Amino acid sequence: MTLADVVDPSVYAPRLTAADLGATVPDPMAAPPVRWGVLGAGNIASSFSDGVRxxxxxxxxxVGSRDAAKAQAFxxxxxxxxxxxxxxxxxxxxxxxxxVYVATPHSHHLEHALLAVRAGKHVLVEKPLxxxxAESRTLLDAAREAGxxxxxxxxxRFLPHVAALRGVVARGEVGEVRTVIADFAVLKEFDPQHRLYAPELAGGALLDLGxxxxxxxxxxxGVPDALTARGTLAETGTDDHVALVLEWSGGRQALLHTSTRVAGPTAATILGTHGRIELPHGFFAPTGFRVVRADGSTGEYTSPQGEGKAYEAAEVARLVAAGATQSARHPWSDTLELMELLDEARRQLGVVYPGE
Incomplete structure (x- = not known):
């Protein structure tokens, strides 16, 4: 059995078809209005709320917090x-x-999202789900049952430059993609109280950055045939420096890195048989990219700027209006595939969270 056999797509929905790959991303202002409740009053909830507003x-x-004064200040x-x-x-x-937008630490996503689902609310849950x-299946099954x-x-997944990038790949502008190289590493001095180093909060570089x-x-x-994880653990037992090698049939591979011990480029390069795509620092946020083809020609794409979380908020608004329970751009099957990969990486590294 390979990693690709773990998730049954007939249960958790298929990927987009080839015809969808080059689709453009609508202006978030074009999405219908929706009324949000923000669960958690931290930094990521702040940027999300600003994007919505x-x-x-x-x-x-x-806004909900365990501290009423904090909720009011937020x-x-x-x-x-x-x-x-x-x-x-x-x-x-x-x-x-x-x-309900769930923006609490990873360790509490299941508990807090289930609160919302059981109250009959739609939910957008910070990554990872x-x-x-196993926890993701519990939540998704509850959402399915609740409708x-x-x-x-x-x-x-919902940003304009990513849609444009997928269009470049789908059109074959760089040939067949053979290698993906990407890094997300930040220098954060060890502090056992910080969430990145706290196992009780499901901390570590992998889930937060990787x-x-x-x-x-x-x-x-897609899902690789094999994943190899190598790295080190902090004194608290969370992963703090990780390299991942992913392998697919035909020699395709990905070389990935994440860390809380070094300041990385946080950039990515996609290598194809006829060229490459270069994504600069902050490749996961609204940005641009450069296409360098084997014939020497180049092209550039520049993304609209502004708070990027507005795009996922707009996707939710469109889905709610359509009566949908999941997004074709990031279906439940994708979430589960990514969680299985993270589980396997943690298993190889020896990272276990309390209660597992």
Whole structure:
């Protein structure tokens, strides 16, 4: 059995067809309005809420935190018209909330997303969807039973430059993609209290940073036949320096790196039989890329700028309006495939979270 055999696509939905690969991304302002409840009041929730407020027709109508004062301060700064709730239970019970955005640490995604699903709310859950594939199946099965939308907030999948990049690949401008090289590494001094080094929060470089290079390789080449992970662990037992080699049939491969111990380029290169695509620092956020063809010709793409999380918010709004429960651009099958790959990498590295 290979890694590609783990997820049954008939259960968790197919990928996009070849005809969809070059599709353009609509302006987020063109999406219908939707009323958001934000569960968690940290930094990523701040940028998401700003994106909704400034770049979509939607609105954040409620914010939930275990600290009522923190919820109110968040609302004042990022969603002035929102109600502040002093518990997550109050947030998901708010009758004005259509979709709950879960922005708590990885360790609590399952618990908090299930709260929303069981309250009959649609959910957008920060990446990774949960700590493991087993937890993700639990959540997705609950969403299916409840008939609500559930989407992993892997915002890169919905950005204009990624759609343009996939179009370049689909048209064969660089030939057959043979190698994907990508890095996401940040220098963060060891602090056992910081979430990146806290196993009880499902910390580590892989789930927080490494998912971005991994999803790029997966997006372009699918599920690999083999994955090799090598790296080191911090004193707390979280992964802090990891190299991944992914292999597909025909000699295709991906060379991926993530770390909290070094300052990496956070860039990516896609190598094809007739050229390459170069993505600069911040390849996972709104940016551009350069195409260098074997005949010496070049081309460049520049993405619209601004808070990129507006694009995933707009995708949710379109799906809710259509009565859909998952996105064709990032279906449940993709989420599970990525979680299986992360599980396998953690297994090889020896990373185990409390309660597993």
């Amino acid at each position: 400034l770049r979509t027709r939607g609105s954040v109508v409620a 609302a004042d700064a990022h969603a002035p018209a929102a109600r502040a709730h002093g518990s997550y239970e109050e947030l998901v019970a708010d009758p004005d909330v259509e979709v 949960t700590r493991s594939a 609500v939308l559930c989407l992993e907030a892997l915002w890169t 998912i971005y290079p991994l999803q790029l390789a997966h997006d372009l080449l």
